[in-house]
Amino acid sequence: MKMNGNWAAMAAVIGIIPAASAAEITGKVTLKGTPPPETPITFDASCGKLNSAPVTTRRYQVGEGAGLANVFVYVKTGLEGKKFEAKGEAPLLDQVNCVYEPYVMGVMTNQVFNVRNSDPVMHNVHATPKPSTGNKESNLGQPTKGQVNPRSFPFPEVMVRFKCDVHPWMFAYVGVVEHPYFAVTDKNGNFKLPADLPAGTYTIEAFHLRGGAVTQQVTVGATDKKSLSFTVEAK
Numbered sequence: 725m726k727m728n729g730n731w732a733a734m735a736a737v738i739g740i741i742p743a744a745s746a747a748e749i750t751g752k753v754t755l756k757g758t759p760p761p762e763t764p765i766t767f768d769a770s771c772g773k774l775n776s777a778p779v780t781t782r783r784y785q786v787g788e789g790a791g792l793a794n795v796f797v798y799v800k801t802g803l804e805g806k807k808f809e810a811k812g813e814a815p816l817l818d819q820v821n822c823v824y825e826p827y828v829m830g831v832m833t834n835q836v837f838n839v840r841n842s843d844p845v846m847h848n849v850h851a852t853p854k855p856s857t858g859n860k861e862s863n864l865g866q867p868t869k870g871q872v873n874p875r876s877f878p879f880p881e882v883m884v885r886f887k888c889d890v891h892p893w894m895f896a897y898v899g900v901v902e903h904p905y906f907a908v909t910d911k912n913g914n915f916k917l918p919a920d921l922p923a924g925t926y927t928i929e930a931f932h933l934r935g936g937a938v939t940q941q942v943t944v945g946a947t948d949k950k951s952l953s954f955t956v957e958a959k
């Protein structure tokens with residue numbers, strides 16, 4: 725039996741070396757009730773050329789099993805006093821065919837994310853944080869296709885609204901928190917928080933722009949895997 729190369733892996737499996745914290749919280753957000761119908765977007769001439777199919781607002785995007793998309797799920801309390809670094813590539817807030825993509829995303833405080841114009845028309849990226857948070861309003865003209873500008877926010881805020889001053893139908897929302905333990909639900913309402921969550925007791929909030937916030941408490945050990953269900957009511 726070969727020992728050297730596999731020793732660490734074997735030791736971890738049989739529990740000699742403690743595994744790194746790997747609590748994992750996944751789950752699903754479902755919508756209860758019937759949401760109001762979405763509003764068709766009336767584009768101007770230049771944006772209309774980029775959109776051959778009809779586009780609507782994205783207030784309630786509901787998938788399989790009443791799963792609700794674009795819910796920002798994050799650890800609201802339980803990580804106070806701990807310091808975290810943002811990992812991986814800078815997130816991207818794109819503008820594609822005169823619509824922000826994604827509609828909802830998350831970043832850490834002070835994490836640089838990129839804002840891109842992928843369209844052959846001018847956009848004006850206007851961040852409108854709540855003044856009480858300490859985050860600053862900013863206005864950024866992006867006249868050129870392919871233009872990329874970095875942005876960041878120093879203070880937590882769920883959510884910072886972005887609008888476009890050229891196109892009044894364009895909105896996006898960025899959740900800013902002090903740690904990396906957040907996710908946005910996919911088209912079927914599923915989410916998965918990053919898998920290296922420290923053991924602890926947490927308040928998890930599922931925040932939907934229209935339906936509001938739902939919270940629940942969860943306690944996870946270092947290697948626990950827990951699945952949470954949230955229900956948001958249509959308003």
Ligand SMILES: [Cu+2]
Nearest residue numbers: 847888890891
């Ligand atoms: Cu625009």
